[in-house]
Amino acid sequence: MQVEELELSQFRNIDRLALNCPESLHLFVGPNAQGKTNILESLYVLALGKSHRTRKDKELIRWGADAAQIKARVSGEFGNHRLDIRLTPRGKKVVKNGLEQRRLSSYIGTLTAVLFAPEDLTIVKGSPQVRRRFIDMELGQVSPSYIHDLTRYNQLLLQRNQLLKDMGNRRERINAFLDVLDEQMIDLSTSLWKKRVTFIKQLTQWAQDIHTSITQAKETLTIDYQSAVPTQGVTDEAGYRMAIEKELLRLREQELRRGTTLTGPHRDDLRLFANDVDIHTFGSQGQQRTAALSLKLAEIELIHQETGTYPILLLDDVLSELDDSRKTHLLEAIRGKVQTFVTATGLEGIDQETCDRARIYRVQQGSITEQG
Numbered sequence: 001m002q003v004e005e006l007e008l009s010q011f012r013n014i015d016r017l018a019l020n021c022p023e024s025l026h027l028f029v030g031p032n033a034q035g036k037t038n039i040l041e042s043l044y045v046l047a048l049g050k051s052h053r054t055r056k057d058k059e060l061i062r063w064g065a066d067a068a069q070i071k072a073r074v075s076g077e078f079g080n081h082r083l084d085i086r087l088t089p090r091g092k093k094v095v096k097n098g099l100e101q102r103r104l105s106s107y108i109g110t111l112t113a114v115l116f117a118p119e120d121l122t123i124v125k126g127s128p129q130v131r132r133r134f135i136d137m138e139l140g141q142v143s144p145s146y147i148h149d150l151t152r153y154n155q156l157l158l159q160r161n162q163l164l165k166d167m168g169n170r171r172e173r174i175n176a177f178l179d180v181l182d183e184q185m186i187d188l189s190t191s192l193w194k195k196r197v198t199f200i201k202q203l204t205q206w207a208q209d210i211h212t213s214i215t216q217a218k219e220t221l222t223i224d225y226q227s228a229v230p231t232q233g234v235t236d237e238a239g240y241r242m243a244i245e246k247e248l249l250r251l252r253e254q255e256l257r258r259g260t261t262l263t264g265p266h267r268d269d270l271r272l273f274a275n276d277v278d279i280h281t282f283g284s285q286g287q288q289r290t291a292a293l294s295l296k297l298a299e300i301e302l303i304h305q306e307t308g309t310y311p312i313l314l315l316d317d318v319l320s321e322l323d324d325s326r327k328t329h330l331l332e333a334i335r336g337k338v339q340t341f342v343t344a345t346g347l348e349g350i351d352q353e354t355c356d357r358a359r360i361y362r363v364q365q366g367s368i369t370e371q372g
């Protein structure tokens with residue numbers, strides 16, 4: 001998959017931008033706060049329909065402007081597409097090949113993207129929320145039904161938490177309400193659990209190979225999906241259903257007291273081990289970075305396997321954060337097959353060969369100029 005043309009108007013601090021980008025490597029260079037990440041963010045929004053930096057779409061509109069627009073022509077193994085996202089303070093319009101897409105799940109997947117930003121280096125060390133977001137964003141790109149289930153689950157969770165808060169003092173009426181919500185909760189949780197466990201299993205196969213190669217076979221990576229529901233011995237959906245049903249009943253009194261839902265996929269996590277040592281707790285910074293890089297590179301391969309086409313890769317200021325051997329590994333892994341957009345404050349630290357095959361742009365106060 002490749003972005004052939006990109007047009008931005010009134011997006012963040014960028015007034016207008018028209019890029020022709022048939023090449024595979026694009027390097028945006030400039031001092032801090034000039035608009036480099038904004039360009040990558042526009043590509044991310046184009047692929048996933050929402051930003052990785054904010055939930056509020058209106059923040060993407062240039063201050064003082066009425067609307068922002070991201071337009072692109074993308075090409076891939078399955079033909080060309082025209083994508084167009086218009087953002088106004090009233091909402092967002094997502095258009096694919098001239099047709100408005102009312103549901104994001106019918107749009108996502110046309111262009112897939114993997115973003116690697118400095119905060120991803122903390123994917124192992126950071127909070128469970130970071131790892132859940134990682135699963136949700138990546139799995140969502142290859143499974144529209146996952147996005148659908150997740151959206152319903154999140155709505156249900158809000159409703160259930162509201163009920164637990166409001167009805168905490170009126171116990172006699174709440175049990176009937178909760179029984180109804182819990183039935184849907186069990187269905188959706190089971191579906192999310194199954195999809196996530198399968199996804200992690202597939203991702204692990206790629207990540208293990210990549211990790212072995214980066215560490216020159218000194219370490220073996222394993223990844224465990226850790227469910228908030230006790231799932232020891234559970235191997236299938238029927239087992240999970242029984243486990244969550246039992247857990248919801250066990251926790252009901254406690255949930256009423258605390259006014260919130262204490263179990264379910266919104267509390268699940270991932271654990272990563274290098275040679276059976278928990279990297280989250282005991283890993284060195286280097287081990288954590290290697291694991292994060294392996295996950296990101298595995299994602300690229302998984303998207304290719306599932307969709308038949310490679311995603312675009314957005315590298316936001318990470319080259320300076322990686323040491324030479326990890327950097328070389330990253331650049332080699334994507335070479336020639338993955339269209340890549342990179343931001344950096346300078347060209348130092350990027351090898352000559354990479355610079356030679358890249359298109360280089362200077363970014364200054366939202367204006368982008370290609371270097372001759």
Ligand SMILES: Nc1ncnc2c1ncn2[C@@H]1O[C@H](COP(=O)(O)OP(=O)(O)OP(=O)(O)O)[C@@H](O)[C@H]1O
Nearest residue numbers: 012013032033034035036037038059060061062063
């Ligand atoms: N809606 C907006 N309208 C206009 N300008 C904005 C808007 N949102 C952010 N900005 C400006 O965009 C700039 C930040 O751009 P960006 O995040 O792309 O920086 P960057 O070049 O990637 O820098 P760094 O290297 O520090 O990450 C800031 O100057 C900020 O004030």
